[in-house]
Amino acid sequence: MGTVWELDFYSRPLVDDTQKKRWELLICESPLSVSRSPESLFRYSQYCPSSTVNSTWLKEALGQAIAEASTPPTKVRFFRRQMNNMIVKACKDMGLDAQVSRRTLALYQWLEERMTTVYPQDPDYQEAAVRTSSVRYEVQAPRPLPDALEGNKWAMVSLTAADFADLPEWTIDFGESFPLELLNLPEDTVIPGLVIYSPRAFPIAAWMSGLELGFIKFVPSPRPRLILETEDDSSWVLADLTTERSVHDGKTFEDQKYKAGGAHFLAVQSSPEVEAFAGFWLLPELNLG
Numbered sequence: 001m002g003t004v005w006e007l008d009f010y011s012r013p014l015v016d017d018t019q020k021k022r023w024e025l026l027i028c029e030s031p032l033s034v035s036r037s038p039e040s041l042f043r044y045s046q047y048c049p050s051s052t053v054n055s056t057w058l059k060e061a062l063g064q065a066i067a068e069a070s071t072p073p074t075k076v077r078f079f080r081r082q083m084n085n086m087i088v089k090a091c092k093d094m095g096l097d098a099q100v101s102r103r104t105l106a107l108y109q110w111l112e113e114r115m116t117t118v119y120p121q122d123p124d125y126q127e128a129a130v131r132t133s134s135v136r137y138e139v140q141a142p143r144p145l146p147d148a149l150e151g152n153k154w155a156m157v158s159l160t161a162a163d164f165a166d167l168p169e170w171t172i173d174f175g176e177s178f179p180l181e182l183l184n185l186p187e188d189t190v191i192p193g194l195v196i197y198s199p200r201a202f203p204i205a206a207w208m209s210g211l212e213l214g215f216i217k218f219v220p221s222p223r224p225r226l227i228l229e230t231e232d233d234s235s236w237v238l239a240d241l242t243t244e245r246s247v248h249d250g251k252t253f254e255d256q257k258y259k260a261g262g263a264h265f266l267a268v269q270s271s272p273e274v275e276a277f278a279g280f281w282l283l284p285e286l287n288l289g
Helices: 055-068 081-093 105-117 161-169 201-209 244-259
Strands: 004-015 021-029 043-048 075-078 097-100 153-160 172-176 190-197 213-219 225-230 234-240 263-269 277-284
Touching: 004 081, 004 105, 021 055, 021 105, 043 055, 055 081, 075 081, 081 097, 153 161, 153 244, 161 190, 161 277, 172 201, 190 201, 190 234, 190 244, 201 263, 201 277, 213 244, 213 263, 213 277, 244 263
Parallel strands: 004 075, 075 097, 172 277, 190 263
Antiparallel strands: 004 021, 021 043, 153 190, 213 225, 225 234, 263 277
C-alpha cells in the first residue's frame, strides 16, 4: 500500500489579534501494521492564518511536509467531509490521491491529545471555541454485496489482544492493521471479529481491498444485521441475523467491540480448515459512546 498519511486542516480553539480562529494543518503517518510503533510515525503540524485558508496554502504546506518526511505518501486520508474540495484539490495538485476515510485513528488520537495538552496552554486559547473532533456520517441505506462476492458461510469469532503480536507473520493476501497499543488495551482484551468463508475468498478480499473500510457494526432494526461501513457514506450487508442465537452473537460482538475501544476485525478465508487469509483487516471504530 505504500505510505499513507492522515490529514486534518481545520480551525482550532485559538484566536488571533482580530479574534478570528487560527487554523492548523496536522499530518501524521497512518500505522498500517501492528508492528509499527506509534512513536515512529511521521508527524507534521503548521498553523495557518484564517486569511490564507485556501488550497494554495495547503498545497505549499503539503510540499513542506513531504520535504521533511523520509518517505512521501502514496495516499492521503481525511475525516472532515466539509473540507473535501479544498483537501482533494491541494492533494491533486501535488500528485496525491486523497479520500475521506474512517480509518484515521492515529490522527484522531493526536488531535484529542492536542485538545487537552497543547491548545489550552496557548495564550490565545478560547475554551468556548472548543468543539469535538468527531464527525457524524449520514450513511446511505446498506447495499447487498455483489452476488459473486457473497460468502457461503460466516462466523463471529474472537481473539485476544495478545494474539495479534505475531500478526505480521500470518499469511495474508490483502489487509491492513494498526498497533493496538494506540488503544492501550490489556493483553487479555477480547477483540471480536467476523470471518467470511468462500471458495471465492481471493476475489472477495481483492474487492474489499479496493474499498476504504471503516468498521463493522451490529444493527438490531429494522432487521438484525451485521453491516460493513466504508468510505464516508457507504455501507454493505455482510450478514443477516435470522436466528435468536445469531442475534445474541451480534449483540455480544457489539459489546466486546465497545470494551475493546472499538477494535475488531474482518477476515476472509476459503474454508475454516485453512490457516491462510485471503483478507484480514484489523478495524477501529472511533467515537464509541
